Amino acid sequence: MAMKAGTVAKGRSPGKPLSFMEQALEEARIAAERGEVPVGALIVHGDKVIARAHNRTIELHDPTAHAEMLVIREAGRTLASERLEACDLYVTLEPCAMCAAAISHARIRRLYFGAEDVKGGAVENGVRFFDAATCHHRPEIYGDIDGARAGDLLKAFFKARR
Amino acid sequence: MAMKAGTVAKGRSPGKPLSFMEQALEEARIAAERGEVPVGALIVHGDKVIARAHNRTIELHDPTAHAEMLVIREAGRTLASERLEACDLYVTLEPCAMCAAAISHARIRRLYFGAEDVKGGAVENGVRFFDAATCHHRPEIYGDIDGARAGDLLKAFFKARR
Numbered sequence: 330m331a332m333k334a335g336t337v338a339k340g341r342s343p344g345k346p347l348s349f350m351e352q353a354l355e356e357a358r359i360a361a362e363r364g365e366v367p368v369g370a371l372i373v374h375g376d377k378v379i380a381r382a383h384n385r386t387i388e389l390h391d392p393t394a395h396a397e398m399l400v401i402r403e404a405g406r407t408l409a410s411e412r413l414e415a416c417d418l419y420v421t422l423e424p425c426a427m428c429a430a431a432i433s434h435a436r437i438r439r440l441y442f443g444a445e446d447v448k449g450g451a452v453e454n455g456v457r458f459f460d461a462a463t464c465h466h467r468p469e470i471y472g473d474i475d476g477a478r479a480g481d482l483l484k485a486f487f488k489a490r491r
Numbered sequence: 492m493a494m495k496a497g498t499v500a501k502g503r504s505p506g507k508p509l510s511f512m513e514q515a516l517e518e519a520r521i522a523a524e525r526g527e528v529p530v531g532a533l534i535v536h537g538d539k540v541i542a543r544a545h546n547r548t549i550e551l552h553d554p555t556a557h558a559e560m561l562v563i564r565e566a567g568r569t570l571a572s573e574r575l576e577a578c579d580l581y582v583t584l585e586p587c588a589m590c591a592a593a594i595s596h597a598r599i600r601r602l603y604f605g606a607e608d609v610k611g612g613a614v615e616n617g618v619r620f621f622d623a624a625t626c627h628h629r630p631e632i633y634g635d636i637d638g639a640r641a642g643d644l645l646k647a648f649f650k651a652r653r
Contacts, residue, residue, distance in 0.1 A: 390567040392574070392596040393560055405552040412554070426620055427592035430613075434554040434589065448625065451592075455625030456618035458588055463610065463617030 349373055350443060350475045353419045356383040356396065357482050363388065367482045370396035370420040372404040372413065372437075379416070380404040396420060397428035401435050412436045421479035423450035423472065429458040433466045440468045443479030511535055512605060512637045515581045518545040518558065519644055525550065529644045532558035532582040534566040534575070534599075541578070542566040558582060559590035563597050574598045583641035585612035585634065591620040595628045602630045605641030 349371060356369025360383035371381040382399035386392055397420050404413050413435045421443040424432060429451040432440055442452065451458045452470060459467045511533060518531025522545035533543040544561035548554055559582050566575050575597045583605040586594060591613040594602055604614065613620045614632060621629045 386573045386596075390571050390573050391564050392567060392598075393555070393564060393593045394573075398555055402553050402555055405554060409552050411548045411552050411556075425592055425596075426588045426613075426618070426623075426625070427590075427596065430587055430589035430592070431555045434548075434587075436554075449627070451588075451625065456588070456620060456623050458618060461588075461618050463588070463613065465611070 349378070349417075349419045350421070350441065350479075352378065352381065353396075353421050353443070354475065354478060354482070356381055357421045357479065360384045360396075361482065361486050367486050368396045368420065368422045368479075370400045370418060372400045373417045373419065374404070374408070374413075374415060379407050393427065395425065395428050397424055398431055401431055401437075405435070414438060417441065418468075419474070421475075422446050422483065423452050423454065425449050426451035426456055426458055430464075432468060433459065433464050436466050437468045439471065441471045441474045442476075443474055444476045444483065445472065445480075511540070511579075511581045512583070512603065512641075514540065514543065515558075515583050515605070516637065516640060516644070518543055519583045519641065522546045522558075523644065523648050529648050530558045530582065530584045530641075532562045532580060534562045535579045535581065536566070536570065536575075536577060541569045555589065557587065557590050559586055560593055563593055563599075567597070576600060579603065580630075581636070583637075584608050584645065585614050585616065587611050588613035588618055588620055592626075594630060595621065595626050598628050599630045601633065603633045603636045604638075605636055606638045606645065607634065607642075 353369040357367040361367035365384040369383045380400035380403035382396045385394045417439040418437045419441045423442050423446040515531040519529040523529035527546040531545045542562040542565035544558050547556040579601040580599045581603045585608040
């Protein structure tokens, strides 16, 4: 499905986005249980999930250990390639600038994300990285996939910590 | 030294930037020898270099394995913290959006970079990440530190591969 530059499809996508996003939400729940910001991600290659992860910045002492970064690194190892051209990435929250640029570097084919992130997102918000002239690969992008559930998880997490 | 938001000091910095940048250039040269884009980085904590790395995206099958990312991850492990508040990062090339956002997430105190990157940079070029409202930590930034040497290394590398 061809996407016009600058557009983001809402709440729909080819394939079986909800079941994959449900698995990403499972990862987000694991993060919350461990005191990490509840975001989960996975990468699908063909019909197969080849990487799944949740945020682990505190556990790993690694500010770059967002769910998206961890699945990109795992998929690269699995496929023995730094280019993930036939891969789709599912993540429960709109990627930040770090993760958006990493998705671009990895040549991810399709990006499905859940909740919008007004404060830190870089797809529909902030620097809108994929629309920048210095972005050299733009995936097809599908936003608000099961976004309410992903957002509720984040809200509950931050409310409990206040 | 306080920096006004949106400004980047040119070719000067407190401390001993050249000697640290020379070490980063050494890392960049190692990358070139290994067929990786020649960019090197290091992180200084106090007067001590606690992490040094060069680009390893091809070797590691990891599109996120830019020099900056590798030193941030190494420094986090060394200091057992995902916050690198007392750390300065030296890199031979202007960071891309992925690395700029990672530097911000890591709370790096000062960023020193070498050559400007018109095509892929995100500090003075492209999305200018540190000036965005969705950037929640901005380091002090010093650009063009030994930039000509870093740029020459990159030009020679890409010319040889054409």
